[in-house]
Amino acid sequence: xxxxxxxxLRMVVGLFFVVVxxxxxxxxxxxxxxxxxxxxxxxxxxxxxxxxxxxxxxxFLGLFLVLGLWLGVVLRSFIILLAGFIIIxxxxxxxxxxxxxxxxxxxxxxxxxxxxxxxxxxxxxxLIVLVRREKDTAAVSLDKLLPTNExxx
Amino acid sequence: xxxxxxxNLTILIILLSVALITGLKYxxxxxxxxxxxxxxxxxxxxxxxxxLQILEFIDLQCPACAKGHMVLSNYIDYYPGQIYVKLKYFPxxxxxxxxxxxxxxxxxxxxxxxxxxxxxxLQEQPRWAGLINAEPAFAQFAQSAALDPQKLNACxxxxxxxxIIAESKSEGTSRGVQSTPTYFINNEMIVGWRTLDQYxxxxxxxxxxxxxxxxxx
Numbered sequence: 001x002x003x004x005x006x007x008x009l010r011m012v013v014g015l016f017f018v019v020v021x022x023x024x025x026x027x028x029x030x031x032x033x034x035x036x037x038x039x040x041x042x043x044x045x046x047x048x049x050x051x052x053x054x055x056x057x058x059x060f061l062g063l064f065l066v067l068g069l070w071l072g073v074v075l076r077s078f079i080i081l082l083a084g085f086i087i088i089x090x091x092x093x094x095x096x097x098x099x100x101x102x103x104x105x106x107x108x109x110x111x112x113x114x115x116x117x118x119x120x121x122x123x124x125x126x127l128i129v130l131v132r133r134e135k136d137t138a139a140v141s142l143d144k145l146l147p148t149n150e151x152x153x
Numbered sequence: 154x155x156x157x158x159x160x161n162l163t164i165l166i167i168l169l170s171v172a173l174i175t176g177l178k179y180x181x182x183x184x185x186x187x188x189x190x191x192x193x194x195x196x197x198x199x200x201x202x203x204x205l206q207i208l209e210f211i212d213l214q215c216p217a218c219a220k221g222h223m224v225l226s227n228y229i230d231y232y233p234g235q236i237y238v239k240l241k242y243f244p245x246x247x248x249x250x251x252x253x254x255x256x257x258x259x260x261x262x263x264x265x266x267x268x269x270x271x272x273x274x275l276q277e278q279p280r281w282a283g284l285i286n287a288e289p290a291f292a293q294f295a296q297s298a299a300l301d302p303q304k305l306n307a308c309x310x311x312x313x314x315x316x317i318i319a320e321s322k323s324e325g326t327s328r329g330v331q332s333t334p335t336y337f338i339n340n341e342m343i344v345g346w347r348t349l350d351q352y353x354x355x356x357x358x359x360x361x362x363x364x365x366x367x368x369x370x
Binding site: 022025026027028030031033034035037038044059060063064067069070098110142143146 | 157158159162163166167170174177178181216247329330331332335342343344345347348351
């Protein structure tokens with residue numbers, strides 16, 4: 001796979017997460033809380049924590065992916081995050097939870113539950129490819145331009 | 154001049170991003186519960202002086218809204234005079250019969266039978282939501298709510314209802330509503346019937362504790 005394609009893929013995936021998470025962040029967090037609650041997995045306290053923190057995590061991870069900053073950590077964090085999303089969506093599908101009603105995913109993307117699962121799997125595959133070709137993925141990145149600490153300057 | 158390190162740049166990017174998102178959020182006005190309520194598009198129930206003022210945005214074909222309506226009705230019955238509800242429409246295009254159900258509800262309101270009609274509509278929702286043609290069901294509910302058929306038929310083709318529905322939905326959107334049911338309880342945004350139930354349970358439990366403590370003193 002050409003390096004240019006991997007860099008572009010990295011930026012597209014990153015931009016996707018930036019846009020989707022920004023949409024959640026500029027709207028009241030209660031909307032995303034409702035989405036989290038709909039999966040009926042977590043206790044109320046944890047639902048609240050997740051609703052307030054996950055959009056920020058997605059946003060910064062996405063932004064750093066676009067910029068090519070801390071790529072090693074970011075790519076692996078995304079893989080863990082997406083694996084978690086896939087597990088949660090899968091259990092909702094198995095339990096046949098009514099998650100396609102009422103604009104539950106009101107926002108930029110409206111997908112049935114199986115569609116969400118497929119999208120998450122697709123993104124996970126992309127990220128695994130990017131991790132396996134990490135050096136080429138980081139070809140155009142801030143990681144290459146900047147020193148990690150002062151002694152490298 | 155020292156070069157910017159990766160760590161410092163990371164911190165700078167985080168701070169700028171937080172500032173940008175926060176600024177964008179306030180600029181777009183997506184503050185939950187803000188602004189005056191347009192009274193012309195609300196249907197209300199209860200005492201206006203009640204301590205709990207609830208603004209409810211629902212889609213009449215939404216199952217969670219039907220459940221939320223039942224939950225709210227139970228609390229209203231159990232705690233009379235404590236809750237004032239204003240209902241506004243937030244129909245979704247993905248729900249085939251939602252707009253039509255809303256038209257019927259608004260026409261019932263014009264005959265001052267809004268709540269009896271909506272109660273039946275939501276109670277019987279599982280029966281009509283999956284139908285290809287729900288018109289006979291709506292007509293039957295209208296009959297059971299004792300609506301005047303002539304006035305109803307004249308009203309159903311009234312174009313001003315489209316404006317009411319549009320304004321109601323626009324107000325909901327401006328308040329940050331994305332899903333239904335969404336409630337604003339004393340301006341605090343609550344989404345979903347489960348959170349509503351938890352909120353009201355907690356609220357009335359606190360009220361009961363306060364009353365017991367006052368009695369003991």
